[in-house]
Amino acid sequence: MTKTFAPDSVGLVTPFTVQFDEPLDLACGRTLSNYELVVETYGTLNANKSNAILICHALSGNHHAAGFHSEDDRKPGWWDGYIGPGKAIDTNKFFIVSLNNLGGCSGSTGPRSINPDTGKPWGADFPKLRVRDWVHSQARLADSLGINQWAAVIGGSLGGMQAMRWALEYPSRVRNCVVIASAMKLSAQNIAFNETARQAIISDPEFHNGNYLDHNTYPKNGLAIARMIGHITYLSDDVMGEKFGRDLRSGSFDQGLDELVEFQVESYLRYQGDSFSKNFDANTYILMTRALDYFDLAREYGDDAAAAFRRAQCDFYVASFTTDWRFPIERSREIVDALISAQKNVSYTEVESPYGHDAFLLPNEHYCESFSRYLAGIDTE
Amino acid sequence: MTKTFAPDSVGLVTPFTVQFDEPLDLACGRTLSNYELVVETYGTLNANKSNAILICHALSGNHHAAGFHSEDDRKPGWWDGYIGPGKAIDTNKFFIVSLNNLGGCSGSTGPRSINPDTGKPWGADFPKLRVRDWVHSQARLADSLGINQWAAVIGGSLGGMQAMRWALEYPSRVRNCVVIASAMKLSAQNIAFNETARQAIISDPEFHNGNYLDHNTYPKNGLAIARMIGHITYLSDDVMGEKFGRDLRSGSFDQGLDELVEFQVESYLRYQGDSFSKNFDANTYILMTRALDYFDLAREYGDDAAAAFRRAQCDFYVASFTTDWRFPIERSREIVDALISAQKNVSYTEVESPYGHDAFLLPNEHYCESFSRYLAGIDTE
Numbered sequence: 001m002t003k004t005f006a007p008d009s010v011g012l013v014t015p016f017t018v019q020f021d022e023p024l025d026l027a028c029g030r031t032l033s034n035y036e037l038v039v040e041t042y043g044t045l046n047a048n049k050s051n052a053i054l055i056c057h058a059l060s061g062n063h064h065a066a067g068f069h070s071e072d073d074r075k076p077g078w079w080d081g082y083i084g085p086g087k088a089i090d091t092n093k094f095f096i097v098s099l100n101n102l103g104g105c106s107g108s109t110g111p112r113s114i115n116p117d118t119g120k121p122w123g124a125d126f127p128k129l130r131v132r133d134w135v136h137s138q139a140r141l142a143d144s145l146g147i148n149q150w151a152a153v154i155g156g157s158l159g160g161m162q163a164m165r166w167a168l169e170y171p172s173r174v175r176n177c178v179v180i181a182s183a184m185k186l187s188a189q190n191i192a193f194n195e196t197a198r199q200a201i202i203s204d205p206e207f208h209n210g211n212y213l214d215h216n217t218y219p220k221n222g223l224a225i226a227r228m229i230g231h232i233t234y235l236s237d238d239v240m241g242e243k244f245g246r247d248l249r250s251g252s253f254d255q256g257l258d259e260l261v262e263f264q265v266e267s268y269l270r271y272q273g274d275s276f277s278k279n280f281d282a283n284t285y286i287l288m289t290r291a292l293d294y295f296d297l298a299r300e301y302g303d304d305a306a307a308a309f310r311r312a313q314c315d316f317y318v319a320s321f322t323t324d325w326r327f328p329i330e331r332s333r334e335i336v337d338a339l340i341s342a343q344k345n346v347s348y349t350e351v352e353s354p355y356g357h358d359a360f361l362l363p364n365e366h367y368c369e370s371f372s373r374y375l376a377g378i379d380t381e
Numbered sequence: 382m383t384k385t386f387a388p389d390s391v392g393l394v395t396p397f398t399v400q401f402d403e404p405l406d407l408a409c410g411r412t413l414s415n416y417e418l419v420v421e422t423y424g425t426l427n428a429n430k431s432n433a434i435l436i437c438h439a440l441s442g443n444h445h446a447a448g449f450h451s452e453d454d455r456k457p458g459w460w461d462g463y464i465g466p467g468k469a470i471d472t473n474k475f476f477i478v479s480l481n482n483l484g485g486c487s488g489s490t491g492p493r494s495i496n497p498d499t500g501k502p503w504g505a506d507f508p509k510l511r512v513r514d515w516v517h518s519q520a521r522l523a524d525s526l527g528i529n530q531w532a533a534v535i536g537g538s539l540g541g542m543q544a545m546r547w548a549l550e551y552p553s554r555v556r557n558c559v560v561i562a563s564a565m566k567l568s569a570q571n572i573a574f575n576e577t578a579r580q581a582i583i584s585d586p587e588f589h590n591g592n593y594l595d596h597n598t599y600p601k602n603g604l605a606i607a608r609m610i611g612h613i614t615y616l617s618d619d620v621m622g623e624k625f626g627r628d629l630r631s632g633s634f635d636q637g638l639d640e641l642v643e644f645q646v647e648s649y650l651r652y653q654g655d656s657f658s659k660n661f662d663a664n665t666y667i668l669m670t671r672a673l674d675y676f677d678l679a680r681e682y683g684d685d686a687a688a689a690f691r692r693a694q695c696d697f698y699v700a701s702f703t704t705d706w707r708f709p710i711e712r713s714r715e716i717v718d719a720l721i722s723a724q725k726n727v728s729y730t731e732v733e734s735p736y737g738h739d740a741f742l743l744p745n746e747h748y749c750e751s752f753s754r755y756l757a758g759i760d761t762e
Contacts, residue, residue, distance in 0.1 A: 188626060199606055200581060203606065204602075
């Protein structure tokens, strides 16, 4: 008996690997002699290859953005609510390309891969990456798929940084740049949270200076703490209050405290940390958070964001969410102001949502409608 | 040559220890058969003992609130800006009592003390405490000093919780209750940050289930991470931005990334974490954060804060700070609303400050003036 998927689902999808043998020069000064990227695509590339959309993932994302890997798969891809037939990123219209970024841990070349020079996993010696390195590797991917110009490059959070960098690095290859819940650079507080997460990983004795795979172990505790910190910052105070309040999971204040009194939010967070740490690579986490910290759209444009955006040739769609305190609406307004100064076309929406930074992944009528209409207006002839 | 202190400093102060031999029943159901509290006092108790103020400390505070312990001491007590001759808490008028709370690590009986039943440090077996336990032990301290009624009980943050609990537990013994940057209970997000900090400590292999002293070690890394998390939440995004921005401490983006690029805020935070972890006790940190989490002013009053405050007989002064996101102004407004419903006299000020939760410790003209005037109005005849 074959399972039937919902009519607006892309259904079963199969990732594939693209091998790149031309060396890639990285911003850090090092070169990757060859690398692989794991990719999924949804929809059909049209004859003149003008309907392709690139999805750029965030910190802990990967190539699996929509659909299911098997009929038993209970969870669809991470952006399934927005990718599919008739959805905001409409697979009836667009050909969507989603990849696991270089340095990732879901199949693309990264710290868990074998370093051809040593025959051992790269571990901590994997080159440090910057957002532009991802963009360059994504451009190679576009070449390999015969896509000269993206109808749109789309990303949320760290993905939005990639979308903006695309617009500056390859102005002629992007027609629309979609930047959701993102920023032109992190604040000191953002960097501080990322550094605390990294320190939790690095100070875990199982980290072994990043070469934990050589020791058949991994920094489970440190990575769990890192995820707990991250998770709190992705949610709003309000939504944590609504979801958990001060409900107890065990114990009671009437019976005295020697039986442990534990709040629901505590065990929820520990569960999130534990399950993440089993599946994600610690070196990738460090690499991704550093790329986030290092990103500064206008650094090489004299810190003038409008000057930076003047290079772009595309139109822009920017969205932010009212309770997002990790990438607050002020950061998106700065993007919009700079785009207007650079005389670019920009559509901007501030979405009312209680869900904090995570809102960009979640169903929301206003966001969905606005996002859908923008993409519906893109010409793919 | 004797050092001269500023005329508004309390100058040299010497802590002393008060021994209590009457058993103290705790909220957890256990009993401490005896205990010691370390205390400092500033100013002079008047003849009818009506000018005494109790200072309740916050998470990482202690008895040393004002003045200097030696002439070489470079740093005064933690609230020196507000305690002294002519200052807001005026030692010309008041006799100020400041203690290290039970369970602390600055000399009062706590997890580092010897458990008389075992002859070894209490460690993880030290009883879990609640805010009311501190209040009860502080009442014993008042008894020992011959103070029947406080002119005021004052506290910020966790200290404000103690001040409020005082007003409910000993209504006739408090004339004024001063609650600064505090809350009637923590939010789920607050608890989540505290739990992440605790997990960082507990999962450090040097924690040894809390009995690290038996192993001649302590969970330095875990405690440093805990402090880093805490420290970020005490500061505002704005003040971190002003203080550090994206300034680099080492490396450069032009030279490639293989020499480490490090932001100022990263090394600042690591320094804060390291120096804290050398001086503070991990079990105390866990105990104090749990007391914070457990505190819920109105729990036993049917979750009706006005009903709780109806027990109080004192007047109230409440202050909050605009950029405090750990104890946001909404939490103080809730206190004020409940006090008004309970028909209590309450003075309330919202102070404009960029400094986040830490603002309650820092110089601020509006706050200082408002606080001073309130205390100046207290009758000590």
